[in-house]
Amino acid sequence: MGRKKISIIGGGQIGGVLAQLIALRQLGDVVLFDIVEDMPQGKTLDIVEASRIDGFDVSLKGTNDYKDINGSDIVIVTAGLPRKPGMSRDDLLTTNAKIMQTVAENVKKHAANSIAIIISNPLDAMVTLFKKITGFPAGKVIGQAGVLDSSRFATFIAWELGVSVKDVNAMVLGGHGDTMVPIVRYANVNGIPAMELLEKKYKDKEKASEVMNAMVERTKMAGGEVVKLLKTGSAFYSPASASIAMVEAIVYDEKRMLPVCAYLNGEFGVKGYYVGVPAVLGAAGVEKIIEFDLIAEEKALLDNSVTAVKGLVVDMERLGF
Numbered sequence: 001m002g003r004k005k006i007s008i009i010g011g012g013q014i015g016g017v018l019a020q021l022i023a024l025r026q027l028g029d030v031v032l033f034d035i036v037e038d039m040p041q042g043k044t045l046d047i048v049e050a051s052r053i054d055g056f057d058v059s060l061k062g063t064n065d066y067k068d069i070n071g072s073d074i075v076i077v078t079a080g081l082p083r084k085p086g087m088s089r090d091d092l093l094t095t096n097a098k099i100m101q102t103v104a105e106n107v108k109k110h111a112a113n114s115i116a117i118i119i120s121n122p123l124d125a126m127v128t129l130f131k132k133i134t135g136f137p138a139g140k141v142i143g144q145a146g147v148l149d150s151s152r153f154a155t156f157i158a159w160e161l162g163v164s165v166k167d168v169n170a171m172v173l174g175g176h177g178d179t180m181v182p183i184v185r186y187a188n189v190n191g192i193p194a195m196e197l198l199e200k201k202y203k204d205k206e207k208a209s210e211v212m213n214a215m216v217e218r219t220k221m222a223g224g225e226v227v228k229l230l231k232t233g234s235a236f237y238s239p240a241s242a243s244i245a246m247v248e249a250i251v252y253d254e255k256r257m258l259p260v261c262a263y264l265n266g267e268f269g270v271k272g273y274y275v276g277v278p279a280v281l282g283a284a285g286v287e288k289i290i291e292f293d294l295i296a297e298e299k300a301l302l303d304n305s306v307t308a309v310k311g312l313v314v315d316m317e318r319l320g321f
């Protein structure tokens with residue numbers, strides 16, 4: 001068994017960090033594709049010239065030719081415009097759907113047996129379009145949203161409670177937009193409910209709820225918060241890291257249960273749409289969707305998020321995609 005071949009479509013901010021992280025962790029040989037001439041070649045050359053220092057010997061190739069992704073095991077798609085301040089992810093729909101169309105056609109042609117991880121926004125629509133054009137099996141087309149949104153939520157909880165983020169578990173489900181659903185009830189620090197710890201801290205249930213609600217709201221708007229500060233683009237370190245967790249789960253067949261944007265076939269009462277849910281990720285991609293009982297309030301929030309995802313998909317179809 002040789003090394004895995006991991007191709008990245010879109011060698012911009014996220015693509016560049018992805019290439020470096022894959023190299024540092026020696027997850028596989030990297031192909032970095034972009035339509036901008038010379039840029040991916042420059043980035044991979046820059047990364048590989050640190051290989052003696054960092055001690056990796058995977059190969060990295062930058063390219064403008066789709067033929068180079070031939071036979072990829074994993075394809076990560078970051079192609080598409082990022083947000084500018086004041087934009088929602090959904091504002092990117094028309095531009096990025098056009099880009100996704102050509103990307104999906106080429107991945108289908110050159111890497112028909114790959115597992116695809118989609119990062120481009122608006123995420124839920126882009127995954128749907130990629131799956132539709134490639135016709136890949138549902139488990140082999142996965143969107144990255146929940147791993148990052150959950151990490152953001154966990155980060156805020158760790159700061160608030162003054163504990164290491166390594167001990168915080170928090171999960172965000174639903175679409176990758178403002179309607180996403182942080183699951184407060186199961187947020188915990190090494191098994192102890194975060195709400196209980198907040199109530200102990202503030203000795204006041206109402207205040208604890210207020211603080212939690214503020215963290216939930218910040219999580220939902222966290223991407224926009226970064227956009228506002230960066231001014232010229234959107235988050236790229238954390239989306240790359242989140243996707244690497246998914247790549248690792250696949251490469252090492254870890255069977256990790258991660259919140260990912262997965263195709264639902266009746267689970268959580270949703271059929272035929274991509275929605276963020278807990279799923280087991282292993283060598284075959286999404287190997288299983290993990291259903292659990294939601295309380296009425298969570299169910300209502302998830303339904304609302306699913307409605308937003310459906311609306312986005314309808315908008316995309318109206319645009320002719």
Ligand code: APR
Nearest residue numbers: 010011012013014034035078079080081082099119120121
């Ligand atoms: N094929 C391949 N690459 C393309 C295409 C295309 N048709 N069109 C554009 N690209 C490339 C751009 O040349 C650019 O290098 O996609 C890259 C996108 O990189 P950035 O603009 O730096 O954006 P980034 O921050 O990496 O975000 C990429 O991920 O999180 C989402 O909202 C974000 O949709 C955006 C995507």
